[in-house]
Amino acid sequence: MESNIKFDIITSIVSEIMNIKTIPNSDSNLIELGLDSIMTIQLIVRLEMDLGVVFKDEDLLIENFTSIRNIYNLIKLRGSLTTIEEESIGEG
Structure with a gap:
């Protein structure tokens, strides 16, 4: 299930x-x-810096960044969203 916290973080950056x-x-x-x-390019750098995700060269296709859902799915694939959610909940 997709978490609103996850989408909110990505949406805010975008x-x-x-x-x-x-x-x-x-x-x-x-x-x-x-x-x-x-x-x-700014979005990719910001996502990497703020969320600690590391995109692979093959991830850097425009179709991966054409919607919040595509970005979410890519970051989920790279395994960074569990950490993001835990940090956000801990701060709130």
């Missing part, structure tokens, strides 16, 4: 990078909302 207040839903196409190549 919103900040894209300088938008709201992303309609986790399946919204971020490119259609204005995500460009520079923002994508």
Whole structure:
């Protein structure tokens, strides 16, 4: 089951990078909302720094970053979301 905490963290980072207040839903196409190549690089760096995820070269495909759900699934694949959720719950 997908945790709201996990989506909230990723959504917050994406919103900040894209300088938008709201992303309609986790399946919204971020490119259609204005995500460009520079923002994508900033997003990758920010996710790696803030969430401690390490993306592999083969992960760095635009389709992996076109929606919150795609980003969530990629980070989940890399195994960082359990740690993120535990840290967020511990802070709250």
